[in-house]
Amino acid sequence: MSDNNDKLNQLDDVAAYEAELEAEAEKEKEETAVKAVPSRYPEKDKEKAEKAKKKGKKEFFLKRFWKWLGRKTRDLIAELKKVTWPGFGKVMKQTGIVIGVVLFFLVIVFAIDLGLSQLYKLLIDAIAS
Numbered sequence: 001m002s003d004n005n006d007k008l009n010q011l012d013d014v015a016a017y018e019a020e021l022e023a024e025a026e027k028e029k030e031e032t033a034v035k036a037v038p039s040r041y042p043e044k045d046k047e048k049a050e051k052a053k054k055k056g057k058k059e060f061f062l063k064r065f066w067k068w069l070g071r072k073t074r075d076l077i078a079e080l081k082k083v084t085w086p087g088f089g090k091v092m093k094q095t096g097i098v099i100g101v102v103l104f105f106l107v108i109v110f111a112i113d114l115g116l117s118q119l120y121k122l123l124i125d126a127i128a129s
Helices: 002-032 042-055 061-082 088-128
Strands: none
Touching: none
């Protein structure tokens, strides 16, 4: 009889443990869930949803595409206005650095190419004679 009670207690413990694991997994899932980004145009979205419900159909594809493109273009322009652009002096300095690095590696690659071509000529001359 005590064996049966022990098994029942173990089963209850396992069930409780599984329930606890499920609760932790659900909590973690809620914490890591991707939050929806609020729309920049909530009024327009509500109006569109109401119109779509009334009509019972979607707008024509090209009309939706042009609206989407216009909205993305407005967002792009708004973001570009927020950018802090570097001054002329900083741009010139960074451009000079890039040109200098490119020239440095140009010399390195040219030297390696020249050395390998001379080595190749020596090898060909040695085989030919």
